[in-house]
Amino acid sequence: MAASNYDSIIFTRLTKVPPAAIIDLMNDSAVRRHLPLAQDEFGTVECDRFVAIKERMWEEKGFGPWAFMLDGEFIGWGGLQPEDNDVDVGLVLRRKYWGAGPILYRRILTYAFEDLCVGSVTALLPPSRTRVSALRRLGFHEDGEVVIQDQRFLRYRLVRSR
Secondary structure, three states, rough: OOOHHHHHHHEHHHHHOOHHHHHHHHHHHHHHHHOOOOOOOOOHHHHEEEEEEEHHHHHHHOOOEEEEEEOEEEEEEEEEEEEEEEEEEEEOOHHHHHHHHHHHHHHHHHHHHHHHHOOEEEEOOOOOOOOHHHHOOOEEEEEEEEEOOOOOEEEEEEEEEO
């Protein structure tokens, strides 16, 4: 897929996506390799719970993850989520759309800094994610480690430019 087509990705709510599409993505072995918190099978019950949790973020915080659609196809999800006292950015994309990451990150970061006026954004990556050059090109720098549900993550931070 040509990168220029990625500009037409639509951000919508996860509630607009057929659960089977989310379930398919979340059970893809290549995707799960980088989702250490996804330990068990992701079925209908887990999908319903997942979408409800993400929608609650929107209700309580005014931001949360989106579903990404391209030409009517669900290609992944991601966006901003509260993480302790930080605003964390994350992306989970179908394999064939992994190249869309930088464009999506830029759109999400613009929303974080310009619309939400946050001071910084973090990205939490499992140690299995060794390719971080795209994050560095966006301006993220290493900012320690965190442990969530007994899983270690490397934290990267991007501070809002004044």
